[in-house]
Amino acid sequence: GGEKFAQSVVLNEEVLAKVEECNELAPLHNPANLIGIRVCQELMPGVPMVGVFDTAFHQTMPQKAYLYGLPYEYYEKYKVRRYGFHGTSHSFVSKRLAEFLNLDYNNSRLIVAHLGNGASISAVLDGKCVDTSMGLTPLEGLVMGTRSGDIDPAIMEFIAKKENLDIDGIMDVLNKISGVSSDFRDLEAAYHEGNPRAIAACEVFAYRVAKYIGAYVAAMNGVDAIAFTAGIGENTSFIREKILAYFGYLGITMDKEANMVRGEDKIISTPDSKVTVCIIPTNEELAIARETVALVG
Ligand code: AMP
Numbered sequence: 019g020g021e022k023f024a025q026s027v028v029l030n031e032e033v034l035a036k037v038e039e040c041n042e043l044a045p046l047h048n049p050a051n052l053i054g055i056r057v058c059q060e061l062m063p064g065v066p067m068v069g070v071f072d073t074a075f076h077q078t079m080p081q082k083a084y085l086y087g088l089p090y091e092y093y094e095k096y097k098v099r100r101y102g103f104h105g106t107s108h109s110f111v112s113k114r115l116a117e118f119l120n121l122d123y124n125n126s127r128l129i130v131a132h133l134g135n136g137a138s139i140s141a142v143l144d145g146k147c148v149d150t151s152m153g154l155t156p157l158e159g160l161v162m163g164t165r166s167g168d169i170d171p172a173i174m175e176f177i178a179k180k181e182n183l184d185i186d187g188i189m190d191v192l193n194k195i196s197g198v199s200s201d202f203r204d205l206e207a208a209y210h211e212g213n214p215r216a217i218a219a220c221e222v223f224a225y226r227v228a229k230y231i232g233a234y235v236a237a238m239n240g241v242d243a244i245a246f247t248a249g250i251g252e253n254t255s256f257i258r259e260k261i262l263a264y265f266g267y268l269g270i271t272m273d274k275e276a277n278m279v280r281g282e283d284k285i286i287s288t289p290d291s292k293v294t295v296c297i298i299p300t301n302e303e304l305a306i307a308r309e310t311v312a313l314v315g
Contacts, residue, residue: 019071020097026074026309029055029067037069043097043154068310075105078146083237086153100158102140102150104132107247110305111298112142115245118283119294127238129231132300133257134248135163135200139227141234149237151230157192160230161223163200166192168226202250202257209256224257228264235268244270245298246286252299253280268293 020040027033034052041048058067084100085093092098102108111130116123128142137160140150151159151167161167174188183191198208198216208216235241245251246258255277262272269292277286279297287295 019069019073019077020101021077021099023069023071023074024077026068026070026313028313029069033069043101066314068313070106070306070309072103072105073101075109076100076102076140076147076150079148079150083149098154100150100153102138102147103152103156104136104138104140104248105147105150106302106305107132107300108138108140108142108147108150110302111245111247111300112140112145114283114298115243115296116145118296118298119243119285121242126243127241129234129238129241129244130298131227131231131244131246131251131261132248133160133227133246133251133254136165137162137167137227137248137250139230139234141237143238149234159226161219161226163202164194164196166195202254206254206256220257220260224260225264227261231261231265241268241293243294243296245296247298247300252297255280258286258295258297262287262295265293270295 019037020043022036022040034055037048037052041052055067058065079100079102086098086100088098108130111132112128113123115121115128115130116126121128124145126142126144130140130142132138132140136156138150138152138156139160141148153159157165157167159167169192174185174192177183177191178185178188181187181191197219198213199205205216205219209220231241231244250257258277259272259274262270271288271291272295273286273288276284279286281299282297283299284297285294286297287293
């Protein structure tokens with residue numbers, strides 16, 4: 019949705035033209051989605067359709083969070099800025115977290131860790147996203163199943179020269195990393211067998227998540243509750259434990275038994291923990307259905 023869509027909209031020709039204008043920002047997603055929409059229009063004439071944008075929830079970020087340290091003209095000319103992704107999930111899970119804990123969504127500091135094959139974190143202050151780890155593209159931020167996440171940009175030049183790669187070759191490297199496995203279940207098994215590369219991958223993954231959580235505590239001057247969600251966040255107790263081990267300074271203590279649960283709304287911190295930590299299963303399909311009903315129901 020770029021900067022054009024801060025919420026879901028009923029699709030019409032004007033909206034579709036704007037989505038097409040965003041093709042450059044999402045060359046793999048928008049053209050394919052537009053084909054799907056056109057086909058549905060043909061097969062189901064007159065049936066209203068709604069566009070739900072994975073970037074929309076993040077449009078509330080302040081400028082200091084979305085601008086990069088690049089020439090400002092690149093923002094003006096090309097709209098190079100942080101957009102963030104997984105917004106449907108961050109919106110759904112942050113709302114559900116507040117509801118589950120009886121917090122006032124509009125007066126709370128929440129962090130959502132969406133840890134799946136793609137992974138991102140968001141800081142939600144008083145019901146509005148104020149920062150998120152993915153950027154212009156989903157490549158930035160956490161270390162993911164196949165994406166590098168944050169790196170020193172100069173590494174690209176260094177590797178390009180060593181491996182004789184052009185920019186497409188380098189982008190392929192950063193987006194299609196493979197090692198022990200991109201499936202966390204394999205990685206977890208290899209970790210417990212003592213595979214050093216799997217151990218390194220899990221340590222790097224958890225440490226990066228912890229660094230981002232720390233950053234978002236700073237961004238919001240504190241945090242009331244943290245939610246883990248998506249494939250890894252909902253199912254992988256040992257990674258949650260590893261991440262939470264960094265937050266003794268925040269007064270977070272984990273309830274080890276509760277943490278063994280998977281895939282249900284659950285508090286996994288102890289009652290005396292200063293910050294409440296939860297598993298909140300995401301449900302992007304339900305969130306999309308709700309948005310749709312709200313607009314056309
Ligand atoms: P997602 O992108 O949210 O579908 O998450 C996919 C990731 O979650 C993959 O890396 C899976 O290996 C991981 N995952 C899914 N189910 C489990 C599970 N039961 N235990 C550990 N990891 C899981």
